[in-house]
Amino acid sequence: MEDLTLKLKEQIIEALNLEDMEVDEIETDEPLFGEGLGLDSIDALELIVLLEKNYGIKIENPKDGQKIFYSIKTMAEYITEHKS
Amino acid sequence: MVYINGTASLSPQNSLDYNKFLEGIIEYEKDFLQSIKPNYKEYMKPIAARRMSKTVKNGIICSQKALQEAKVDIPDAIIVGTGLGIVSDTEKFLENMLNNDEKFLTPTAFIQSTHNTVAAQIALKLKCHNYNFTYVNRGFSFESAVIDAIMHINEGKRNILIGGTDEMSEHYFHIIRKNGRWKKTKVKNTELLNYTTNGAICGEGVNFFIISSEKNENTYSEIKAINTFYKPENSEEINIKLKSFLNNADTKINDIDLVITGHTGDAVGDKIYYNFLQENFRNKPASYYKHLTGEYQTANSFALWLGANILKTQIIPDFIRLNGNPISKIKNILIYNHYFDINHSFILLSQA
Numbered sequence: 143m144e145d146l147t148l149k150l151k152e153q154i155i156e157a158l159n160l161e162d163m164e165v166d167e168i169e170t171d172e173p174l175f176g177e178g179l180g181l182d183s184i185d186a187l188e189l190i191v192l193l194e195k196n197y198g199i200k201i202e203n204p205k206d207g208q209k210i211f212y213s214i215k216t217m218a219e220y221i222t223e224h225k226s
Numbered sequence: 227m228v229y230i231n232g233t234a235s236l237s238p239q240n241s242l243d244y245n246k247f248l249e250g251i252i253e254y255e256k257d258f259l260q261s262i263k264p265n266y267k268e269y270m271k272p273i274a275a276r277r278m279s280k281t282v283k284n285g286i287i288c289s290q291k292a293l294q295e296a297k298v299d300i301p302d303a304i305i306v307g308t309g310l311g312i313v314s315d316t317e318k319f320l321e322n323m324l325n326n327d328e329k330f331l332t333p334t335a336f337i338q339s340t341h342n343t344v345a346a347q348i349a350l351k352l353k354c355h356n357y358n359f360t361y362v363n364r365g366f367s368f369e370s371a372v373i374d375a376i377m378h379i380n381e382g383k384r385n386i387l388i389g390g391t392d393e394m395s396e397h398y399f400h401i402i403r404k405n406g407r408w409k410k411t412k413v414k415n416t417e418l419l420n421y422t423t424n425g426a427i428c429g430e431g432v433n434f435f436i437i438s439s440e441k442n443e444n445t446y447s448e449i450k451a452i453n454t455f456y457k458p459e460n461s462e463e464i465n466i467k468l469k470s471f472l473n474n475a476d477t478k479i480n481d482i483d484l485v486i487t488g489h490t491g492d493a494v495g496d497k498i499y500y501n502f503l504q505e506n507f508r509n510k511p512a513s514y515y516k517h518l519t520g521e522y523q524t525a526n527s528f529a530l531w532l533g534a535n536i537l538k539t540q541i542i543p544d545f546i547r548l549n550g551n552p553i554s555k556i557k558n559i560l561i562y563n564h565y566f567d568i569n570h571s572f573i574l575l576s577q578a
Contacts, residue, residue, distance in 0.1 A: 159334070162272040180273045188332045195330045
Protein backbone atom coordinates (compact mmCIF):
# COMPACT_ATOMS: atom_id res chain seq x y z
CA MET A 143 0.00 0.00 0.00
CA GLU A 144 2.86 2.35 0.84
CA ASP A 145 4.39 1.84 -2.60
CA LEU A 146 1.04 2.52 -4.22
CA THR A 147 0.44 5.76 -2.29
CA LEU A 148 3.90 7.00 -3.27
CA LYS A 149 3.29 6.09 -6.90
CA LEU A 150 -0.13 7.77 -6.80
CA LYS A 151 1.37 10.97 -5.45
CA GLU A 152 3.93 10.97 -8.27
CA GLN A 153 1.22 10.34 -10.84
CA ILE A 154 -0.98 13.09 -9.42
CA ILE A 155 1.91 15.56 -9.46
CA GLU A 156 2.48 14.74 -13.12
CA ALA A 157 -1.17 14.62 -14.18
CA LEU A 158 -2.10 17.86 -12.42
CA ASN A 159 1.14 19.60 -13.41
CA LEU A 160 2.14 20.24 -9.79
CA GLU A 161 5.74 20.48 -10.91
CA ASP A 162 6.84 22.65 -8.00
CA MET A 163 5.54 20.16 -5.41
CA GLU A 164 7.32 17.17 -3.90
CA VAL A 165 5.59 13.92 -2.94
CA ASP A 166 6.17 14.54 0.77
CA GLU A 167 4.18 17.77 0.49
CA ILE A 168 1.02 15.78 -0.18
CA GLU A 169 -0.36 14.14 2.96
CA THR A 170 -1.77 10.65 2.48
CA ASP A 171 -4.82 11.32 4.67
CA GLU A 172 -5.37 14.95 3.70
CA PRO A 173 -8.53 15.75 1.66
CA LEU A 174 -7.65 16.28 -2.00
CA PHE A 175 -10.49 18.72 -2.58
CA GLY A 176 -11.65 21.82 -0.75
CA GLU A 177 -9.62 22.76 2.29
CA GLY A 178 -6.97 20.09 1.78
CA LEU A 179 -4.87 20.14 -1.36
CA GLY A 180 -7.43 22.46 -2.92
CA LEU A 181 -8.32 20.58 -6.09
CA ASP A 182 -11.45 21.39 -8.10
CA SER A 183 -13.83 19.79 -10.60
CA ILE A 184 -11.40 19.96 -13.52
CA ASP A 185 -8.85 18.11 -11.39
CA ALA A 186 -11.52 15.50 -10.67
CA LEU A 187 -11.71 14.83 -14.41
CA GLU A 188 -7.92 14.46 -14.49
CA LEU A 189 -8.08 11.95 -11.61
CA ILE A 190 -10.82 9.92 -13.31
CA VAL A 191 -8.68 9.70 -16.44
CA LEU A 192 -5.61 8.85 -14.32
CA LEU A 193 -7.41 5.85 -12.79
CA GLU A 194 -8.61 4.60 -16.15
CA LYS A 195 -5.35 5.17 -17.99
CA ASN A 196 -2.95 3.81 -15.37
CA TYR A 197 -5.03 1.21 -13.54
CA GLY A 198 -7.75 0.25 -16.00
CA ILE A 199 -10.42 1.34 -13.51
CA LYS A 200 -13.49 3.04 -14.90
CA ILE A 201 -15.76 4.83 -12.45
CA GLU A 202 -19.27 4.03 -13.62
CA ASN A 203 -21.18 6.08 -11.06
CA PRO A 204 -19.89 9.69 -10.75
CA LYS A 205 -21.40 9.89 -7.26
CA ASP A 206 -18.79 7.37 -6.06
CA GLY A 207 -16.07 9.89 -6.92
CA GLN A 208 -16.59 11.86 -3.74
CA LYS A 209 -15.56 8.88 -1.59
CA ILE A 210 -12.90 7.50 -3.93
CA PHE A 211 -11.11 10.80 -4.38
CA TYR A 212 -11.38 11.96 -0.80
CA SER A 213 -7.65 11.42 -0.18
CA ILE A 214 -4.63 9.57 -1.51
CA LYS A 215 -5.40 6.84 1.02
CA THR A 216 -8.98 6.31 -0.22
CA MET A 217 -7.79 6.31 -3.82
CA ALA A 218 -5.12 3.69 -3.04
CA GLU A 219 -7.66 1.54 -1.22
CA TYR A 220 -10.08 1.73 -4.14
CA ILE A 221 -7.35 0.86 -6.62
CA THR A 222 -6.26 -2.15 -4.51
CA GLU A 223 -9.84 -3.41 -4.39
CA HIS A 224 -10.71 -2.86 -8.04
CA LYS A 225 -7.51 -3.23 -10.00
CA SER A 226 -8.14 -5.69 -12.81
CA MET B 227 2.48 62.09 -23.36
CA VAL B 228 2.99 58.35 -22.75
CA TYR B 229 5.44 57.17 -20.11
CA ILE B 230 6.90 53.83 -19.09
CA ASN B 231 6.58 53.71 -15.30
CA GLY B 232 7.25 50.05 -14.63
CA THR B 233 9.09 47.22 -16.39
CA ALA B 234 9.87 43.56 -15.85
CA SER B 235 11.57 41.02 -18.05
CA LEU B 236 12.13 37.27 -17.97
CA SER B 237 14.57 36.16 -20.64
CA PRO B 238 17.50 33.80 -21.16
CA GLN B 239 19.57 36.44 -19.29
CA ASN B 240 19.40 37.75 -15.73
CA SER B 241 16.93 40.42 -16.74
CA LEU B 242 14.51 40.03 -13.85
CA ASP B 243 17.10 41.92 -11.82
CA TYR B 244 18.62 44.72 -13.91
CA ASN B 245 21.67 44.94 -11.61
CA LYS B 246 22.47 41.30 -12.25
CA PHE B 247 21.86 41.84 -15.97
CA LEU B 248 24.59 44.45 -16.02
CA GLU B 249 27.03 41.95 -14.49
CA GLY B 250 27.36 40.19 -17.82
CA ILE B 251 26.03 38.00 -20.55
CA ILE B 252 25.09 34.37 -19.99
CA GLU B 253 26.73 32.27 -22.67
CA TYR B 254 24.87 29.52 -24.47
CA GLU B 255 25.69 27.11 -27.25
CA LYS B 256 22.29 25.68 -28.03
CA ASP B 257 19.70 25.14 -30.73
CA PHE B 258 17.53 27.81 -29.13
CA LEU B 259 17.67 30.02 -26.05
CA GLN B 260 15.23 29.46 -23.21
CA SER B 261 14.20 31.86 -20.48
CA ILE B 262 15.73 31.43 -17.06
CA LYS B 263 13.25 29.67 -14.82
CA PRO B 264 12.56 31.69 -11.69
CA ASN B 265 11.70 30.03 -8.39
CA TYR B 266 7.96 30.00 -8.97
CA LYS B 267 7.24 29.14 -5.35
CA GLU B 268 8.41 32.62 -4.39
CA TYR B 269 5.60 34.11 -6.44
CA MET B 270 2.69 31.66 -6.33
CA LYS B 271 1.54 28.48 -4.65
CA PRO B 272 2.17 25.33 -6.71
CA ILE B 273 -1.52 24.50 -6.55
CA ALA B 274 -2.37 27.91 -8.05
CA ALA B 275 0.21 27.42 -10.80
CA ARG B 276 -0.84 23.90 -11.77
CA ARG B 277 -2.71 24.88 -14.91
CA MET B 278 -0.21 27.45 -16.04
CA SER B 279 2.46 26.83 -18.62
CA LYS B 280 5.85 28.47 -18.24
CA THR B 281 4.78 31.52 -20.25
CA VAL B 282 1.65 32.09 -18.20
CA LYS B 283 3.63 31.88 -14.94
CA ASN B 284 6.31 34.19 -16.33
CA GLY B 285 3.62 36.60 -17.49
CA ILE B 286 2.07 36.68 -14.02
CA ILE B 287 5.46 37.28 -12.38
CA CYS B 288 6.46 40.06 -14.80
CA SER B 289 3.07 41.76 -14.61
CA GLN B 290 3.23 41.70 -10.80
CA LYS B 291 6.69 43.22 -10.76
CA ALA B 292 5.82 45.92 -13.30
CA LEU B 293 2.65 46.83 -11.38
CA GLN B 294 4.51 46.95 -8.05
CA GLU B 295 7.25 49.09 -9.50
CA ALA B 296 4.78 51.58 -10.95
CA LYS B 297 2.69 51.44 -7.74
CA VAL B 298 -0.42 50.52 -9.70
CA ASP B 299 -2.93 48.13 -8.11
CA ILE B 300 -5.41 47.67 -10.94
CA PRO B 301 -4.53 48.80 -14.47
CA ASP B 302 -7.12 50.44 -16.71
CA ALA B 303 -6.40 47.82 -19.36
CA ILE B 304 -4.37 44.66 -19.87
CA ILE B 305 -3.01 44.30 -23.39
CA VAL B 306 -0.71 41.48 -24.43
CA GLY B 307 0.99 40.68 -27.71
CA THR B 308 2.03 37.12 -28.55
CA GLY B 309 3.03 35.39 -31.73
CA LEU B 310 2.63 31.80 -30.60
CA GLY B 311 0.45 31.99 -27.52
CA ILE B 312 0.76 28.94 -25.31
CA VAL B 313 2.13 26.64 -27.97
CA SER B 314 3.48 24.12 -25.43
CA ASP B 315 -0.03 23.37 -24.13
CA THR B 316 -1.35 23.06 -27.67
CA GLU B 317 1.36 20.50 -28.37
CA LYS B 318 0.69 18.72 -25.08
CA PHE B 319 -2.97 18.33 -25.95
CA LEU B 320 -2.24 17.12 -29.49
CA GLU B 321 0.44 14.72 -28.24
CA ASN B 322 -2.00 13.22 -25.76
CA MET B 323 -4.49 12.72 -28.58
CA LEU B 324 -1.92 10.94 -30.71
CA ASN B 325 -0.27 8.89 -27.97
CA ASN B 326 -3.54 7.67 -26.46
CA ASP B 327 -5.42 7.07 -29.68
CA GLU B 328 -7.77 10.00 -28.95
CA LYS B 329 -8.77 8.50 -25.59
CA PHE B 330 -8.14 9.69 -22.04
CA LEU B 331 -8.35 13.35 -23.05
CA THR B 332 -8.58 15.92 -20.28
CA PRO B 333 -9.44 19.58 -20.74
CA THR B 334 -6.62 21.33 -18.88
CA ALA B 335 -4.02 21.64 -21.65
CA PHE B 336 -6.72 22.54 -24.17
CA ILE B 337 -8.22 25.23 -21.93
CA GLN B 338 -4.82 26.78 -21.32
CA SER B 339 -3.60 26.64 -24.90
CA THR B 340 -5.52 29.66 -26.14
CA HIS B 341 -3.49 32.70 -27.08
CA ASN B 342 -5.20 35.00 -24.59
CA THR B 343 -4.41 32.85 -21.54
CA VAL B 344 -1.69 35.15 -20.21
CA ALA B 345 -3.82 38.30 -20.26
CA ALA B 346 -6.78 36.36 -18.88
CA GLN B 347 -4.85 34.81 -15.98
CA ILE B 348 -3.41 38.20 -15.02
CA ALA B 349 -6.91 39.67 -14.98
CA LEU B 350 -8.21 36.76 -12.89
CA LYS B 351 -5.40 37.14 -10.39
CA LEU B 352 -5.92 40.91 -10.12
CA LYS B 353 -9.72 40.60 -10.28
CA CYS B 354 -9.43 43.23 -12.99
CA HIS B 355 -12.56 43.58 -15.13
CA ASN B 356 -11.17 46.31 -17.34
CA TYR B 357 -10.34 46.12 -21.06
CA ASN B 358 -8.47 42.91 -21.77
CA PHE B 359 -7.06 42.18 -25.18
CA THR B 360 -4.46 39.94 -26.79
CA TYR B 361 -2.94 40.73 -30.17
CA VAL B 362 -1.75 37.76 -32.24
CA ASN B 363 -0.31 39.50 -35.26
CA ARG B 364 2.87 37.49 -35.80
CA GLY B 365 5.83 39.92 -35.89
CA PHE B 366 3.55 42.89 -35.12
CA SER B 367 1.92 41.35 -32.04
CA PHE B 368 3.74 43.38 -29.40
CA GLU B 369 3.79 46.56 -31.48
CA SER B 370 0.00 46.29 -31.87
CA ALA B 371 -0.32 46.06 -28.09
CA VAL B 372 1.79 49.21 -27.67
CA ILE B 373 -0.20 51.12 -30.28
CA ASP B 374 -3.47 50.10 -28.62
CA ALA B 375 -2.14 51.15 -25.20
CA ILE B 376 -1.09 54.56 -26.53
CA MET B 377 -4.54 55.09 -28.01
CA HIS B 378 -6.09 54.24 -24.64
CA ILE B 379 -3.82 56.74 -22.89
CA ASN B 380 -4.73 59.37 -25.50
CA GLU B 381 -8.39 58.69 -24.76
CA GLY B 382 -7.91 59.40 -21.07
CA LYS B 383 -6.85 56.10 -19.46
CA ARG B 384 -4.13 56.47 -16.84
CA ASN B 385 -2.28 53.17 -16.45
CA ILE B 386 -2.11 50.31 -18.94
CA LEU B 387 -0.37 46.99 -18.42
CA ILE B 388 1.19 45.78 -21.66
CA GLY B 389 3.28 42.73 -22.38
CA GLY B 390 5.03 40.75 -25.07
CA THR B 391 5.18 37.00 -24.48
CA ASP B 392 6.43 34.07 -26.50
CA GLU B 393 7.72 30.62 -25.69
CA MET B 394 9.63 28.24 -27.89
CA SER B 395 8.92 24.53 -27.94
CA GLU B 396 11.03 21.68 -29.33
CA HIS B 397 8.34 20.77 -31.86
CA TYR B 398 7.76 24.28 -33.13
CA PHE B 399 11.49 24.94 -33.29
CA HIS B 400 12.17 21.85 -35.41
CA ILE B 401 9.24 22.51 -37.75
CA ILE B 402 10.33 26.09 -38.38
CA ARG B 403 13.98 25.09 -38.67
CA LYS B 404 13.02 23.01 -41.72
CA ASN B 405 12.04 26.12 -43.66
CA GLY B 406 15.43 27.69 -42.98
CA ARG B 407 14.45 30.36 -40.50
CA TRP B 408 16.64 29.07 -37.68
CA LYS B 409 20.30 28.16 -37.91
CA LYS B 410 20.92 24.53 -38.79
CA THR B 411 23.49 23.97 -36.03
CA LYS B 412 23.78 24.97 -32.38
CA VAL B 413 24.51 28.67 -32.00
CA LYS B 414 27.02 30.27 -29.66
CA ASN B 415 25.16 33.41 -28.66
CA THR B 416 28.27 35.39 -27.73
CA GLU B 417 29.58 34.98 -31.27
CA LEU B 418 26.32 35.71 -33.04
CA LEU B 419 27.65 38.46 -35.27
CA ASN B 420 30.50 36.25 -36.53
CA TYR B 421 28.11 33.86 -38.25
CA THR B 422 27.89 34.34 -42.00
CA THR B 423 25.22 31.71 -42.60
CA ASN B 424 21.51 32.15 -43.17
CA GLY B 425 19.05 31.50 -40.34
CA ALA B 426 18.53 33.32 -37.05
CA ILE B 427 19.20 32.42 -33.45
CA CYS B 428 15.92 31.34 -31.91
CA GLY B 429 14.67 32.28 -28.45
CA GLU B 430 11.84 33.32 -26.18
CA GLY B 431 10.90 35.75 -23.44
CA VAL B 432 8.28 37.65 -21.50
CA ASN B 433 8.43 41.42 -21.01
CA PHE B 434 5.85 43.60 -19.26
CA PHE B 435 5.42 47.34 -18.83
CA ILE B 436 3.18 49.87 -17.18
CA ILE B 437 2.39 52.62 -19.65
CA SER B 438 1.04 55.74 -17.96
CA SER B 439 -0.30 59.16 -18.80
CA GLU B 440 1.74 60.82 -16.06
CA LYS B 441 5.35 60.51 -15.10
CA ASN B 442 6.50 59.86 -11.55
CA GLU B 443 9.72 59.27 -9.63
CA ASN B 444 10.03 55.80 -11.16
CA THR B 445 9.52 56.79 -14.80
CA TYR B 446 11.90 55.10 -17.21
CA SER B 447 11.23 57.01 -20.39
CA GLU B 448 8.65 58.47 -22.68
CA ILE B 449 7.37 56.54 -25.68
CA LYS B 450 7.44 59.31 -28.20
CA ALA B 451 6.35 57.41 -31.28
CA ILE B 452 5.85 53.98 -32.78
CA ASN B 453 5.28 52.88 -36.34
CA THR B 454 5.02 49.58 -38.18
CA PHE B 455 5.38 48.79 -41.84
CA TYR B 456 5.03 45.60 -43.83
CA LYS B 457 7.46 44.04 -46.28
CA PRO B 458 9.34 47.09 -47.58
CA GLU B 459 10.65 46.73 -51.13
CA ASN B 460 14.22 47.77 -50.37
CA SER B 461 16.47 49.84 -48.09
CA GLU B 462 15.39 53.02 -49.83
CA GLU B 463 11.81 52.45 -48.73
CA ILE B 464 12.99 51.78 -45.15
CA ASN B 465 14.95 55.03 -45.20
CA ILE B 466 11.91 56.95 -46.47
CA LYS B 467 9.80 55.38 -43.68
CA LEU B 468 12.44 56.43 -41.14
CA LYS B 469 12.49 60.05 -42.31
CA SER B 470 8.72 60.23 -42.26
CA PHE B 471 8.61 58.60 -38.80
CA LEU B 472 11.16 60.99 -37.29
CA ASN B 473 9.55 63.95 -39.01
CA ASN B 474 6.16 63.08 -37.51
CA ALA B 475 7.80 62.79 -34.10
CA ASP B 476 9.45 66.19 -34.58
CA THR B 477 12.84 64.56 -34.22
CA LYS B 478 15.94 64.76 -36.41
CA ILE B 479 18.43 62.01 -37.13
CA ASN B 480 21.02 63.99 -35.21
CA ASP B 481 18.78 63.91 -32.12
CA ILE B 482 19.13 60.12 -31.91
CA ASP B 483 21.78 59.19 -29.35
CA LEU B 484 21.56 55.41 -29.65
CA VAL B 485 20.06 52.98 -32.15
CA ILE B 486 18.99 49.54 -30.98
CA THR B 487 18.73 47.01 -33.77
CA GLY B 488 17.48 43.43 -33.86
CA HIS B 489 20.48 41.57 -35.38
CA THR B 490 19.76 37.83 -35.26
CA GLY B 491 22.90 36.35 -36.83
CA ASP B 492 20.96 35.71 -40.04
CA ALA B 493 23.12 36.91 -42.94
CA VAL B 494 20.11 38.04 -44.98
CA GLY B 495 18.23 39.77 -42.19
CA ASP B 496 21.27 41.40 -40.60
CA LYS B 497 22.30 42.97 -43.93
CA ILE B 498 19.14 45.09 -43.66
CA TYR B 499 20.26 46.37 -40.25
CA TYR B 500 23.83 47.05 -41.41
CA ASN B 501 22.58 48.97 -44.44
CA PHE B 502 20.13 50.89 -42.27
CA LEU B 503 22.86 51.96 -39.85
CA GLN B 504 25.37 52.71 -42.59
CA GLU B 505 22.94 54.83 -44.59
CA ASN B 506 21.38 56.73 -41.69
CA PHE B 507 23.42 56.49 -38.49
CA ARG B 508 27.02 55.98 -39.61
CA ASN B 509 28.58 57.83 -36.68
CA LYS B 510 25.99 56.98 -34.04
CA PRO B 511 26.42 54.40 -31.30
CA ALA B 512 24.37 51.26 -31.90
CA SER B 513 23.40 48.28 -29.77
CA TYR B 514 21.90 44.87 -30.43
CA TYR B 515 20.27 42.33 -28.14
CA LYS B 516 19.07 39.16 -29.82
CA HIS B 517 22.28 37.35 -28.83
CA LEU B 518 20.78 37.72 -25.33
CA THR B 519 17.25 36.60 -26.10
CA GLY B 520 17.14 34.91 -29.49
CA GLU B 521 14.59 35.83 -32.13
CA TYR B 522 10.85 35.48 -31.55
CA GLN B 523 7.75 37.30 -32.71
CA THR B 524 7.61 39.63 -29.71
CA ALA B 525 11.38 40.02 -29.18
CA ASN B 526 10.95 43.76 -29.70
CA SER B 527 9.41 43.89 -26.22
CA PHE B 528 12.88 43.06 -24.85
CA ALA B 529 14.30 45.94 -26.92
CA LEU B 530 11.76 48.25 -25.31
CA TRP B 531 12.76 46.95 -21.86
CA LEU B 532 16.42 47.46 -22.73
CA GLY B 533 15.94 50.95 -24.14
CA ALA B 534 13.82 52.05 -21.18
CA ASN B 535 16.47 50.82 -18.74
CA ILE B 536 19.29 52.47 -20.67
CA LEU B 537 17.47 55.81 -20.63
CA LYS B 538 16.85 55.53 -16.91
CA THR B 539 20.32 54.36 -15.88
CA GLN B 540 22.37 55.87 -18.70
CA ILE B 541 24.30 52.58 -18.73
CA ILE B 542 24.93 50.64 -21.93
CA PRO B 543 26.52 47.28 -21.11
CA ASP B 544 29.59 46.54 -23.27
CA PHE B 545 28.17 43.21 -24.35
CA ILE B 546 25.37 44.87 -26.30
CA ARG B 547 27.53 47.46 -28.11
CA LEU B 548 27.46 47.00 -31.85
CA ASN B 549 30.09 49.59 -32.69
CA GLY B 550 32.65 51.78 -30.97
CA ASN B 551 31.12 55.14 -31.85
CA PRO B 552 31.42 57.51 -28.89
CA ILE B 553 28.48 57.78 -26.52
CA SER B 554 27.34 61.04 -24.99
CA LYS B 555 24.29 61.55 -22.79
CA ILE B 556 21.47 59.32 -24.00
CA LYS B 557 18.31 61.36 -24.50
CA ASN B 558 16.70 59.65 -27.48
CA ILE B 559 16.79 56.00 -28.50
CA LEU B 560 15.52 54.63 -31.77
CA ILE B 561 14.59 50.93 -31.80
CA TYR B 562 14.48 49.39 -35.25
CA ASN B 563 13.32 45.82 -35.55
CA HIS B 564 12.21 43.52 -38.30
CA TYR B 565 10.90 39.98 -38.11
CA PHE B 566 12.41 38.11 -41.07
CA ASP B 567 12.06 41.20 -43.28
CA ILE B 568 8.29 40.93 -43.05
CA ASN B 569 7.22 42.97 -40.03
CA HIS B 570 9.28 46.14 -39.58
CA SER B 571 8.89 48.67 -36.78
CA PHE B 572 10.33 51.83 -35.29
CA ILE B 573 9.95 52.89 -31.67
CA LEU B 574 11.26 56.23 -30.45
CA LEU B 575 12.02 56.51 -26.75
CA SER B 576 12.97 59.77 -25.06
CA GLN B 577 14.23 60.70 -21.65
CA ALA B 578 11.28 61.73 -19.50
